[in-house]
Amino acid sequence: MYELRGVTKRYTRGKDVVHALDGVDLTIGDGDRLVIQGPTGGGKSTLLQMLGGLDRPTSGEVVLDGTDLAELPEARLTRVRSENIGFVFQSFNLIPTLTAQENVETALVPLGIKAADRRERAAEALKSVGLGERLGHLPSELSGGQQQRVAIARALVKQPKVLLADEPTGNLDESMRDEIMDVLERMWKEHGLTFVMVTHDSALAKKAPRLATIRKGRITVTEKTGA
Amino acid sequence: MFFTYLRRELRRRRKAALVVASGLALGIALVIVVNSVSNGMGRAQEKVLQSLYGLGTDMTVTKAATPASGDAQRPRFRFEAKDDDSEDKQSSDRVMAQGFTTLPASTVTEVAGQKGVSSAVGGLSLNVVKVSGQFTRGQFQQGDGGVEMRGKPGAGPRYRIEGGGADFDVNMYTVYGTDVTQPALGPLTSSEITSGRTFKTTETNAKVAVADAAYAKEKKLRTGSTVTIKGATYEVIGIATASSGDAAANLYIPLKQAQKLSGEKDKVTTVYVKATDSQQIGAVKSAIRKNVPGTTVTTSADLAKTVSGSLSTAADLAAGVGKWLSIAVLVAAFLVAGLLTSSAVSRRVREFGTLKALGWKSGRVTRQVVGEAVVNGLVGGVLGIALGLAGAYVVTAVSPTLQAQLGGSGGGPGGPGGGGAFLAGPGRQAAKSLEVALTAPVSATTIALAVGLAVAGGLIAGAFGGWRASRLRPADALRRVE
Ligand SMILES: Nc1ncnc2c1ncn2[C@@H]1O[C@H](COP(=O)(O)OP(=O)(O)OP(=O)(O)O)[C@@H](O)[C@H]1O
Ligand SMILES: [Mg+2]
Numbered sequence: 001m002y003e004l005r006g007v008t009k010r011y012t013r014g015k016d017v018v019h020a021l022d023g024v025d026l027t028i029g030d031g032d033r034l035v036i037q038g039p040t041g042g043g044k045s046t047l048l049q050m051l052g053g054l055d056r057p058t059s060g061e062v063v064l065d066g067t068d069l070a071e072l073p074e075a076r077l078t079r080v081r082s083e084n085i086g087f088v089f090q091s092f093n094l095i096p097t098l099t100a101q102e103n104v105e106t107a108l109v110p111l112g113i114k115a116a117d118r119r120e121r122a123a124e125a126l127k128s129v130g131l132g133e134r135l136g137h138l139p140s141e142l143s144g145g146q147q148q149r150v151a152i153a154r155a156l157v158k159q160p161k162v163l164l165a166d167e168p169t170g171n172l173d174e175s176m177r178d179e180i181m182d183v184l185e186r187m188w189k190e191h192g193l194t195f196v197m198v199t200h201d202s203a204l205a206k207k208a209p210r211l212a213t214i215r216k217g218r219i220t221v222t223e224k225t226g227a
Numbered sequence: 228m229f230f231t232y233l234r235r236e237l238r239r240r241r242k243a244a245l246v247v248a249s250g251l252a253l254g255i256a257l258v259i260v261v262n263s264v265s266n267g268m269g270r271a272q273e274k275v276l277q278s279l280y281g282l283g284t285d286m287t288v289t290k291a292a293t294p295a296s297g298d299a300q301r302p303r304f305r306f307e308a309k310d311d312d313s314e315d316k317q318s319s320d321r322v323m324a325q326g327f328t329t330l331p332a333s334t335v336t337e338v339a340g341q342k343g344v345s346s347a348v349g350g351l352s353l354n355v356v357k358v359s360g361q362f363t364r365g366q367f368q369q370g371d372g373g374v375e376m377r378g379k380p381g382a383g384p385r386y387r388i389e390g391g392g393a394d395f396d397v398n399m400y401t402v403y404g405t406d407v408t409q410p411a412l413g414p415l416t417s418s419e420i421t422s423g424r425t426f427k428t429t430e431t432n433a434k435v436a437v438a439d440a441a442y443a444k445e446k447k448l449r450t451g452s453t454v455t456i457k458g459a460t461y462e463v464i465g466i467a468t469a470s471s472g473d474a475a476a477n478l479y480i481p482l483k484q485a486q487k488l489s490g491e492k493d494k495v496t497t498v499y500v501k502a503t504d505s506q507q508i509g510a511v512k513s514a515i516r517k518n519v520p521g522t523t524v525t526t527s528a529d530l531a532k533t534v535s536g537s538l539s540t541a542a543d544l545a546a547g548v549g550k551w552l553s554i555a556v557l558v559a560a561f562l563v564a565g566l567l568t569s570s571a572v573s574r575r576v577r578e579f580g581t582l583k584a585l586g587w588k589s590g591r592v593t594r595q596v597v598g599e600a601v602v603n604g605l606v607g608g609v610l611g612i613a614l615g616l617a618g619a620y621v622v623t624a625v626s627p628t629l630q631a632q633l634g635g636s637g638g639g640p641g642g643p644g645g646g647g648a649f650l651a652g653p654g655r656q657a658a659k660s661l662e663v664a665l666t667a668p669v670s671a672t673t674i675a676l677a678v679g680l681a682v683a684g685g686l687i688a689g690a691f692g693g694w695r696a697s698r699l700r701p702a703d704a705l706r707r708v709e
Contacts, residue, residue, distance in 0.1 A: 045705055054701040075588070081701065082586020093581040093704055095232075096381055097239040102231060109228045110586040118228075138239075154585070166705060 002051060002162075002194070004030040007060035009046050009217075020046040021057065022217035030161070033188060033195045035208035042214040044198040045166055051196060052085050052164045053077045064162075082110035086155030086193075088165040088184075092147040094139040094154075100126060101135040104154045111158060125157035126150065129183055145176030149183060156187055163188065165197040177201070233598050243571055244603050247564045251607030251684040252614055254553070254560030255677050259615025261549040262676065263667035264622060268542040271663040274470070275538070275631045276527050283412055285508050286526040287500040288347075288515060289336055290328040318459035319359070322402070322489045325352035329494035330522065337519050338498050343511040348412045349495030351404035352476065352483040355456060358397050400442065402456060403476035404485020404495075407431055412499050414475030415467065423450035423465030429634040432483040436461035439474035455476060457488050500524075538631040538663060561684050564607070565691030568600050572695040579696050580703030589697050596696045597689030604685020612677050615669070622667035629665050 009021040020043045027093045028034050049055040050062050053069045062069040064084070069077060086107075094103045095147050104122035113121070123135055127148040139147050148168060155163055168184065171176040181204065188195040205211055237244050332349055339347035361419035371626060405415050415425070419438070425437060438448045443466050448454065452463045469475070486492050502511045512524045572579065579592050 049702050049705065052584065053706065078583070078586055078588055081584060085586075087581075087584050087704070089581070091577075093577055095578055095581075097235040098232065102228075102235070105228060106582060106587070108538060109586050110588065110591070115228070 001030050001065055002026065003061070003063040004050070005061045005063070007047075007057045008051055009043070009050065009055070010058045018216045021050070021214075024060070024214075024217070024219045026219060026221065027214065028194060028196065030194055032209070032210065033102045033190050034197070034212055035205055035211050036196065036198045036212045036214060037200065037202070037205045038214040044046045044214050046217075047214060047219070048164050048196065048198055050164050051162070052087055053081050053177045055216045076217060078110070082107075083158065084161045086158070086160040086161065087152050088148070088155050088168045090167040090170040092139070092144070092171070094147055094150055096139050099136050099138055100131060100142065100150045100153075103139070103150055104157050107154045107158050121157055122153070125153035129187075143176070144172050145179055148172065148176075148180050152180075152183055152187065156191060156193075159191065161194060161213075163191075163195045164192045167198050167200060170200065228342050229557060229595065229598065232595060233602065236599055237602055240568070240571075243567070244599070245605065247567045247600070247603040247688060248607035248610055250560045250563045250567070251604055251681060251688075252610035254557040254684070255608055255611025256618060257553045257556050258680060259612065259673055259677050260543060260618040260622065260667065260670060261553045262673045263615075263619040263669045264549065264665070265542075265545045266668050266670055266673070267622070267666040268538065270668065271629060271631070271665055272531055272542065273407050273527075274663050275661060276357065276530055283416060283501050284499045284527070285505060286512055286515075286524055287501040287502045288330070288334065288500060288519065288522045288524050289326075289496065290330050291521050291523045303513050314317055315628065319357070321356045321358075322457050323354050323356075324489050324491050324494065325401075325496045329491050329496055330498065332493040332495055334519060334522065335495060335498050338500060338515055338522075339515045341511065341518060343502055343504065343507050343514060345501045346409065346412055347498050347500045348409040349482065350406060350413050351482055351489065351491060351494065352496045353485055353489050354399065355402055356399050358395065370633045371455045400477040402478045402485060402488070404479060404482040405479050410688065414499075415479055418467035418469045418474060420465045422469040423463070425465050426479075426481060427466070428640055431481055433481055434459065434461050434484065435464045435481070437465045437467050437479040439477050439479075440466050440468040441474060442477035456480075459488060489512050491513040535589035535631040536630040538629040538665075541629055541665065557684075561687045564600070564603070564684055564688035567686040568596070568603070568692035569695045572596055572692045572699075576699060576703050577706055579699050580701055580706065583701035584704040592699070593693040593697045596692040597686070600689030600692055601682065601685035604681045604683075604688060607684060608678055608681020611681065612674060615677065619667035619669045622665065624662040626666055628662050631661055631663060 004024055004026040007021055007024040007026075008057070011018040011020055011048070012113070022043075024047065036047065038044050046055075050057055050069075051064075053062075053064075053072070056070050060070065064080070067080070069080065072080065095106065098106070101119065101122045104125050105118045108118045108121060126132060126135055126149075129152055130145060131149055131153065134142060134146065134150075139150070142150065149169075152168075163184075165184065169180050172180060184197070187193065199205060209224050210221065211224070212219055329351070330349075335347050335349040338344060366709050380518055403414055405413055405426065407430050408428050410416075410425065410428065415437070420437070421440060423437075426433075426435065436454055438446075438454070443449065443463070446454075446464075448463050450465060454463060455461075456478070461478075461484075467474070467479065480488075482495070486494060500511070500515070502508050508526050508528070512526055515522065515524050579596075582592055585588065
C-alpha cells in the first residue's frame with residue numbers, strides 16, 4: 001500500500017531548476033496495477049524512483065506500508081529495496097559478464113541466501129519466464145525479449161511486494177512486446193504484486209483499468225470502472 | 228557471488244584488466260631491476276673492499292698521519308760502480324713497511340681489548356724494491372758519433388763517454404706479513420688457495436710463502452718453488468687466487484718473517500678488526516679512537532666513500548636517477564591504474580546503479596571494485612616480477628664491467644701512514660683501481676617489495692574506483708548513458 005502526499009522533486013542544475021515532480025498525491029493499493037503515461041520529460045521515471053526508494057523526494061512523503069521512504073536512513077532504504085521492490089528497466093540492465101542464472105542470483109545476494117539455494121531459486125525463476133534452457137547464457141547471447149525476461153526473473157526471484165517497470169517494452173520490437181506484457185501480466189496475477197508500469201504504448205494504456213498521466217510533474221489519475 | 232563476479236569480470240574484460248596490470252607491471256619491473264642493480268653495485272663495492280682487507284673485516288686501524296718523517300727512512304740503494312768491466316750482476320733489495328709507518332704490535336692486543344671488538348689481527352705490509360743489473364764506468368773517447376759532450380761551444384776537442392752507465396731492472400712487488408695464528412681475518416681471507424696449502428697456525432716463523440696466483444704466473448712460481456726476498460729463501464707452499472681478481476699482495480709470509488725482513492721488529496702496519504655486532508661499528512670505531520691514541524680507524528663505510536670510477540658513477544646513478552626514475556614510474560603507474568579503474572567504474576555506472584537498486588549495499592559494490600583492482604594489481608605484480616627478473620637476468624648475463632678506483636679522490640692515499648696506507652691496501656702506494664663485473668642479484672626482499680607494491684598499486688587503483696563506485700546512486704540504474 002503506497003500513500004504519496006505532496007511529493008515534489010526538484011533538480012537543480014546551476015541556475016536552472018526543474019520540477020520533475022510537483023506535489024504528487026497518489027494512493028496505490030496492494031495488488032493494484034497502475035499504468036503511468038505522459039510526455040517525455042514529464043516525470044514518469046522520477047515518480048518510479050520515488051516509489052522504488054531509488055531516490056528521495058525534495059519534499060513530501062512516500063509511505064510504503066506505514067514507512068515513509070523519504071525519511072528512512074540509507075541502510076534501511078537499501079533493505080527495503082532488496083526485500084520488497086522488484087525493478088524492470090527499459091534497457092534490461094543485466095550485468096553483461098554474468099550468465100542469466102548469475103544475473104538472477106544478484107537479487108538474492110543482499111538477502112544473505114546460501115549459494116546453493118540462490119542457484120536453485122534463480123533457475124526456477126528463469127524456468128517460470130520460459131528460460132529454463134538458457135541458464136548459462138550471457139546477456140549478449142540472448143535476444144532482447146529473452147534479456148528482458150531474465151530481468152523480470154531477477155525482479156521477481158525474491159518475491160517482492162512491488163514490481164516497478166519503467167518502459168519494459170521500450171527497447172523491444174513489436175512481436176516481443178506482447179510476449180513481455182503477457183509475462184508481466186501473468187506474474188502480477190500469480191504473485192499478487194502491486195504493479196506500477198510506465199509506458200509510452202497508448203494501446204497498453206487504454207487497456208489499463210487505472211491510468212495515471214504525468215505532465216510537467218503533475219499527476220492526473222483516471223479510473224475505468226468495470227473495465 | 229563475490230568471487231564469481233570477480234572471476235567473470237576479469238575473464239570477460241581481460242583487456243581492460245591487462246591494461247591496468249601492465250602499467251603496474253612496468254613500474255614494478257623497474258623497481259626490481261633498479262633494486263637488483265643497486266644490490267649488484269653494493270656487492271661489487273663489497274668485493275672491491277674485500278679485496279683490500281679480506282672477508283669479515285669491519286674496520287682497520289693504522290697509524291695516525293704524522294708530518295712527513297724526513298729522509299731518514301727513504302730507501303737508499305747502494306751500488307758500487309766497479310772499475311773493471313766485469314759482467315757481474317749486482318742486486319739490492321729494499322724492504323720497506325708500507326707507507327713507512329708502523330704501529331707497535333701491542334696495539335693489536337689493545338684494540339682487541341676494546342668493547343665490541345670480536346677479534347683483531349695485525350699484519351705488516353711491505354714493499355720490496357729489487358734493483359739488479361750491471362754497472363760499468365764510462366770511458367772518455369775522442370772522436371765523432373755517439374753521445375756527444377760538448378765543451379765550450381765551437382772550440383776544443385770533442386769527447387764522448389762510451390759505455391758508461393747502468394743496465395738494470397727495477398722490480399717492485401709486495402709482501403704481506405700475515406698473522407698465521409689467526410687465519411680467519413686479514414687480507415688473505417679474500418683469496419682462495421687454489422693449489423698447495425695455506426699457512427699452518429704453527430708456522431709463525433717458518434720460511435714459507437703463499438704466492439698470489441697472478442704474481443705466481445708472471446714469475447713462474449708454483450708450489451714447491453722458492454722465492455728469495457732480501458737474501459732469505461722461502462718455500463712456496465700454496466697459490467692463492469683472489470676472489471675479486473685483484474690480490475692484496477704478491478707474496479704472503481708469516482708476520483714474524485716480514486718483521487725480520489723489514490727490520491720492523493714487533494711492528495705492524497695495519498690492525499684488522501672484526502666487531503661483535505656489525506650494527507655497532509660506529510661505537511667500536513669511536514671507542515678505539517678514544518682509547519688507542521695515535522691511530523686512524525677506517526671502516527668499510529669510510530672506505531666505500533672513496534670508491535670512484537665507473538662503479539661509483541653507476542652506483543650513484545642507481546641510487547639517484549634509478550631510484551627516482553622508478554619512483555616516478557611507479558607513481559605514474561599507480562595514478563594511471565587508479566584513473567583507468569575509475570574510468571572503468573564510470574563506464575559501468577548503470578551496472579553498479581542497478582546492483583544498488585537491487586539492494587546491494589554500497590560497501591558490497593565498492594568491495595567488488597576494490598577486489599577487481601587488487602587482482603589487477605596482483606596480475607601486474609606477477610607480470611612485473613617476471614619482467615623484472617628477466618631484466619635483472621639480462622643485466623647479470625651481460626655483466627657490464629665497471630671500474631673502481633679506491634681512494635683516488637680521498638685525501639690520504641699514497642701519503643705516509645694514516646688512511647692512505649689502509650686505502651692503498653697492502654701492496655699499493657697509490658690509489659687502487661680494479662674491475663668488477665656488475666650483476667643484478669634479485670633478493671627475497673626485492674621480491675617482497677614488489678609484491679607489496681603490487682598490492683599497494685591494486686589498493687590505490689581500488690581506492691580510486693571504489694570511491695567513484697561508492698558515490699553512485701541507485702537511481703543511476705536509470706541513466707541513459709552508454
Ligand atoms: N538527475 C537529474 N538531474 C537533473 N534533471 C533531471 C534528472 N533526472 C531527471 N531530470 C529532469 O526531470 C524531468 C523529469 O524527468 P523523467 O526522467 O522523470 O522524465 P520521464 O517522464 O521519465 O521522461 P521519458 O519519457 O523521456 O523517460 C526532466 O525534465 C529531466 O530532464
Ligand atoms: Mg523515463
